[in-house]
Amino acid sequence: MSLVRLPLALALCSLMLLGGCSLAPPIAPHPALDQAERSETLTRRLTFVPDDADAEEQTLIAVLRLAPDELRVVLTTPYGQRLTTLVRDSSGSRFEQGDAPREDALPFPPDWLATRLEWSLWPRAALENAFAESDWTLDENRRERLIAYRGERVARITPPPAQRDMESDSDVLLEDFQGDYRLRIAPLDSSTDHEASR
Secondary structure, eight states: OOTTTHHHHHHHHHHHHTGGGGGSOOOOOOOOGGGSSOOSEEEEEEEEEESSTTSOOEEEEEEEEEETTEEEEEEEOTTSOEEEEEEEETTEEEEEEOSSOOOSSOSSOHHHHHHHHHHHHSOHHHHHHHHTTSSEEEEEOSSOEEEEETTEEEEEEESOGGGSOTTSOOOEEEEETTTTEEEEEEETTSOOOOOOOO
């Protein structure tokens, strides 16, 4: 696929992946930025795998910078073409314009992407503090982390952060039950296994 057609394919694929977002619950409360597990820069492969067998998976490269005052994620194609940068700070979540031609906005909102990354990376206590006095809940055991809204499960993350060696590069799988897709967050140089068991 040519580089010119890649952003369009990305947009179309993402629209299919997130087609159910209008029926999804509202955005979850964000955890405190200074409660991230660690403050540094991580490079990860984000692979969106739709549950629909006829839909194609989509892979992006993400450079995540976790700092006490900001979450910054540069998103590129696998060929290195920058699409946009997600910023989440005290002013909220937003996308900055990328180098690749695109529509007025990406097909998923910045808050949506920020929350999924936070659910996968932030420690349990940080999310519990954020969800306190809201309709959102977190249930975690040694195998998985479940996020629910008013008793309906929204996402499952395996393994939970407490069971990962945060100094090593390990795969994380987020299953989104509203959007009917899986998001694999993997080290850039790891072999990618899309056969995720439920």
